[in-house]
Amino acid sequence: MRTALRMRLVAPSATLGMAAKAADLRRQGKAVLDLSAGEPDFNTPEHIKAAAKKAIDDNFTRYTPVPGIPTLREAIAGYYKKIYGVPAPKEAIIATNGGKQALFNLFLAMLNPGDEVLVPAPYWVSYPDMIRLAGARPVPVPSSPEKGFLLSVEDLDRAATPATRALVLNSPSNPTGAHYTHEALDAIVAWAVARDIYIVSDEIYDRLVYEPSKPASLASAFALHPEHVAVLGGLSKSFAMTGWRMGYCLAHPIVIRAMSTLQSQSTSNVCSVTQKAAIAALTGPLECVEEMRQAFARRRDLALSIIATWDRAVCPRPDGAFYLFPCLADYYTSAVPNSTALSETLLAETGVATVPGVAFGEDRCLRLSYATSDATLEKALTLMGDFLKKL
Secondary structure, eight states: OOOOGGGGGOOOOHHHHHHHHHHHHHHTTOOOEEOOOOSOSSOOOHHHHHHHHHHHHTTOOSOOOTTOOHHHHHHHHHHHHHHHOOOOOGGGEEEESHHHHHHHHHHHHHOOTTOEEEEEESOOTHHHHHHHHTTOEEEEEEOOGGGTTOOOHHHHHHHOOTTEEEEEEESSOTTTOOOOOHHHHHHHHHHHHHTTOEEEEEOTTTTOBOTTSOOOOTHHHHHHOTTTEEEEEESTTTTTOGGGOOEEEEOOHHHHHHHHHHHHTTTOSOOHHHHHHHHHHHHSOOHHHHHHHHHHHHHHHHHHHHHTTOTTOBOOOOOBTTEEOOBOGGGOOSSSOSHHHHHHHHHHHHOEEOEEGGGGTOTTBEEEEOOSOHHHHHHHHHHHHHHHHTO
């Protein structure tokens, strides 16, 4: 049966694919230590679940306005005001079915055929495919582990052309955990505005930043340059709400109206119950977020202490998110020549599930998630280290 030509532009998600392989092994009764998961291992905080239960009891189960109920859009605006000191009208905000839909709708609303989009590499797996589906061309801009997987204005300037329409920033980053400082972001914004390049700032991990680094959002840049900046966020990572599907975008009201039109013809509103839960998350106490952040920081340090014993690995210290992205190319052999082969061999030989770096545009590395228990993390990395010594 024939499918649309555009499907040739899309590859299956490597992260979901590895998760499926790990699940298949578990069904066969085999032990799997999963370092591939891109979601917190914590439960959604109780006050958020209580708000959802109340919404159901109150029969708040009907259609809502496509961009979100007014109180939710105000709560999102209030979050940017409370956390980053940036006022934003609710007309500049849309609630979406997860951060993915916010990105997808934004690309569709902003990009035209022939446009080029700078994508710092390593990148989250979905950026290039989303950009292609919007008719534009992703242009990877490579970084290196030696520079902490961070790019300079000079790096971006070398990659830009007259066709460059946008730049995607993801800080903290999936898969590297790299995080740009305020000063670095200010320099990138100044460069982009001068070249009339639109910045798409994916800040889904914005609360998961570890000392001495500080959270840094482009919300303040949006306030100064609303025609050049969009900020995307969500509750999946910082609030342990992956299954709730709650994302949002802060952008110029014209862009928000375009995104709302697209959403009205695809999914319409976010689940009404999720919207009430999101209000509780955004306006409620943040101690639960801080507890998770501290746990992730401890796990990061535990993982780094073990990886430091791998004599041929290079692993920058991540400042945010919950991933490590060690460069393991010096372990490659004729039998294990790339990240895909290494990831598959590790799963088969040790039961440790990872994600090959090639999916993120960097074949020298593997992505390891420390969104798991300390015991699982320590055991998995010890097994990995023992296996690598044999290569």
